[in-house]
Every structure is written in structure tokens, then in C-alpha cells.
Amino acid sequence: MSSSTNAYEMAQAQFDKVADQLGLDQQVRDYLRYPMREFHVRIPVRMDDGTIRVFQGYRVQHNDVRGPNKGGLRFAANETADTVRALAMWMTWKTAVADIPLGGGKGGIVVDPSTLSDGEKERLVRGFVKAIWKNIGPRQDVPAPDVGTTPQMMGWMMDEYSSIVGTYTPGVITGKPLGGGGSEGRTEATGFGVVFTIREAMKHLGIDPSTTTASIQGFGNVGQYVAIGFQKFLGGKILCVSCWDRNDKKSYTFTNEAGVDPHFLKSITDQYGTIDKDKARGAGYLIEEGDAWLSKDVDVLIPAALEGQITGETVKKISQKVRILAEAANGPTTPDADAVLSERGTFVIPDFLCNAGGVTVSYMEGVQNDQNFYWSKEEVQERLDQKMTSAFNSVLQMALSKGVYTRDAAYMVAIDKVVRAMKLRGWISA
Ligand code: GLU
Numbered sequence: 001m002s003s004s005t006n007a008y009e010m011a012q013a014q015f016d017k018v019a020d021q022l023g024l025d026q027q028v029r030d031y032l033r034y035p036m037r038e039f040h041v042r043i044p045v046r047m048d049d050g051t052i053r054v055f056q057g058y059r060v061q062h063n064d065v066r067g068p069n070k071g072g073l074r075f076a077a078n079e080t081a082d083t084v085r086a087l088a089m090w091m092t093w094k095t096a097v098a099d100i101p102l103g104g105g106k107g108g109i110v111v112d113p114s115t116l117s118d119g120e121k122e123r124l125v126r127g128f129v130k131a132i133w134k135n136i137g138p139r140q141d142v143p144a145p146d147v148g149t150t151p152q153m154m155g156w157m158m159d160e161y162s163s164i165v166g167t168y169t170p171g172v173i174t175g176k177p178l179g180g181g182g183s184e185g186r187t188e189a190t191g192f193g194v195v196f197t198i199r200e201a202m203k204h205l206g207i208d209p210s211t212t213t214a215s216i217q218g219f220g221n222v223g224q225y226v227a228i229g230f231q232k233f234l235g236g237k238i239l240c241v242s243c244w245d246r247n248d249k250k251s252y253t254f255t256n257e258a259g260v261d262p263h264f265l266k267s268i269t270d271q272y273g274t275i276d277k278d279k280a281r282g283a284g285y286l287i288e289e290g291d292a293w294l295s296k297d298v299d300v301l302i303p304a305a306l307e308g309q310i311t312g313e314t315v316k317k318i319s320q321k322v323r324i325l326a327e328a329a330n331g332p333t334t335p336d337a338d339a340v341l342s343e344r345g346t347f348v349i350p351d352f353l354c355n356a357g358g359v360t361v362s363y364m365e366g367v368q369n370d371q372n373f374y375w376s377k378e379e380v381q382e383r384l385d386q387k388m389t390s391a392f393n394s395v396l397q398m399a400l401s402k403g404v405y406t407r408d409a410a411y412m413v414a415i416d417k418v419v420r421a422m423k424l425r426g427w428i429s430a
Helices: 007-022 026-032 081-097 118-135 151-165 186-205 221-234 262-267 277-282 335-344 357-371 377-402 406-424
Strands: 037-046 052-063 073-076 104-110 213-217 237-245 250-255 286-289 300-303 324-326 347-349
Touching: 007 026, 007 081, 007 335, 007 406, 026 406, 037 081, 037 118, 052 081, 052 118, 073 081, 081 104, 081 357, 081 377, 081 406, 104 118, 118 151, 186 221, 186 300, 186 324, 186 347, 186 357, 186 377, 213 221, 221 237, 221 262, 221 300, 237 262, 277 286, 335 347, 347 406, 357 377, 377 406
Parallel strands: 073 104, 213 237, 213 300, 300 324, 324 347
Antiparallel strands: 037 052, 052 104, 237 250, 250 286
């Protein structure tokens, strides 16, 4: 079993396992194990002090047989071509499982966003669009926000693209701000979608959601709305949340035995997901350094930060009480940790199913942009719930009928849709 935490090797190992189970042809593997296209660009940016700094950027298009490539753009100090490749690959499976007519892509820029001013961020994303505009577009590849990027940045990118092509083109990017071509409900979408899949998992396992507790790793956009949604829709209790403190360069877990107040915590969290420790302490939160979130006695464990967090080593710290692992992050679990979880019978809601709510509402945003007609928040949330519920159930049915681990079942559902489209388009022999 692979113990690699290299995201691309993880993504390929996950795919290979299911490709073997399905007996996939070599021609299909040769397409799907690798991205179809990738762009590596250098982006010169004038900094506030007048100097020019050159940044490294990537955009990877894994597969567009079912529709335009789709996926976020990350700002991360340790971004590599391999992390972007893995994330692009997972997007192909995500759009297929969610049953939306899009492919898989991802972008990344090697930078710690908290070191940039707003003006520098704007010039960097505009520079990125200048470098790749010929290769993106509403019918080619549609970026969106992700770790380290915001709706405002998407607004600047849409403006840059529209200026270059000379036509207002809101559909080139999703996750734009409200009033700037964005959709109602997009900000909450990933987190709320995670909660809808947890609700369905509890229904299947016969668990009463209102009696449950959860622990969340990460308090960025996704973690915040998972916490809010877990209380709002399920009536459950969030025992603790953890965050990466960008000042101390350490992670901390914030616990409240009576249940955290996600709205209060959100109000004391900066735009990079760092919670103010003094204010939290003042409000009675217990603060522990390190990965205490992982070993709490809770019913649901929700990694909502980065890839490669639950490994063959760290999986041993997970409490026996945990019934559900809901992967709000992309790629949080390594294949050797999967082997342990599957053996133990933990119900894993795999990442590209669990967190598909963001791209699902991105799809709805693109539809609204095309129609130039905008929907209410209620309409968006209702459609999101329907899509997530039906995606969850297609994976559950596959897992039950084939007797396989839920991640493998999700791959089977996704690969089937992608392969069918490849055959229909004549990319591979029927
Ligand atoms: N970045 C999000 C993801 O990983 C959303 C992608 C999108 O909306 O295109 O799913």
C-alpha cells in the first residue's frame, strides 16, 4: 500500500486500484492517469516598493471529455506541479460524481497570500490571466476560488479576461462576488454540501444527527460553513475546530465542551483562517497546540484543510468512537490510511463526493451567467441539496451493490461516466 503523501502519487494510486478492480483497458488508463494539458507560466508583478518579483503559476487541465475543465486556483507557498495535477484529476471525478457537465482542472500560484498587499494580489491574478487567457474561457476552462484565493480575486480575473477579449465574459470564472456576476449561495456551498452528505450518511447508518458531535480541522471558508451548517441543518454539536496560525506557524485546536459558536469564531478569524487566540481564550475556549482535533471522542471527523493529513501514522490517533470521516478537504487521506479506515469500518465520505457542493454551485453560477438571469438563495440551496443527495446515493448504491469501500465506489461511478463520454466521442474504442 502506498504510503506517499505526494498528492499526485496518491491520486494515481487511488485510480490504479479501481482501474484494476474494473479491469480497465490500457488505452483508458493512458488517458486518465495523466492530465491532458498543462501550462507552466512565469508571472512578473510590480510590487508596492517598485521592484518586480516573478511568480511561478500552473494551470492543469486533466480531462474535458464531459465539458469545459473546471476547478479552483490556489495561492500556496508550497504549491508544486504535482499538487496541481492531483487536484485537477480529483476535479474530473468530482464533476462526474456530482453529475454536472464539466471536466477537471486546477491552478496554483506559488505564494503565501498573507505576504501580499491587496494591490499586489490584484496585479498577480491579472498577470496570471494575461499569461493563460488563450487557454481558459467559458467553453475551455473555468477557474474558481480555492485555498488562499477570494471572490474579489475572481472579480479581477473576470475583468482582466473581459478586457483582453473585448467582451463582458462573466462565465470565464466562478465564485465571483455578488453583484459582480456571482451567485447567491456560492460562499456557503462547499461547507453546506459537506453537511448534506453527512446527513445522508447518518440516515444510512441510523444515527440521529441531533445527538452527534464533530471535530473540524481548518477554519477557512469550508470549515466555517461546515460548522455553521452542522448546527443549522443537523442540530449537532461541534466540539472543536482547529486552525493554522499564520503568525506562530503552528496549528491549534479550539475546544468548547458545550459546543463551539461558529458565528463567534468566524467573527474573530482573519481572511487566512487564523483564529485570534486571545479573544477565543477570553470567551472560555480551551486552546491546545498541535493536532488535538484528530484524537477527540466525536462521532464525525471533518478534515477541512489540506491534502495528506490522515496518514498511516496519524490514522492511529483517531478515536474508536468516530463513525464518519467526512472529507471536506481535497485529498486529506493517504492510501495506507484508507486501508486502516476500511478495515475498521469507518464510513468515509470521500473528498470528491463530500466537497462537490462548491463546484456544483459554480456550475449554477455559470448557467446564470449564460442566461443573464439570477436565482434566489433558496433556489440555489434547494438545487444544491438535490444534487448532493443524489450524488451521495449513487455512490452508496455502488458501494453496497459491489461490496466495496466508499472511495472505490465513488471512483467507479465517476470513471464510468467519463469512460462512457470518451466512447461516445470516439476518443477510445467502444
Ligand atoms: N475549489 C473548489 C473545489 O476544489 C471549487 C471548484 C470550482 O468551483 O470550480 O472543488
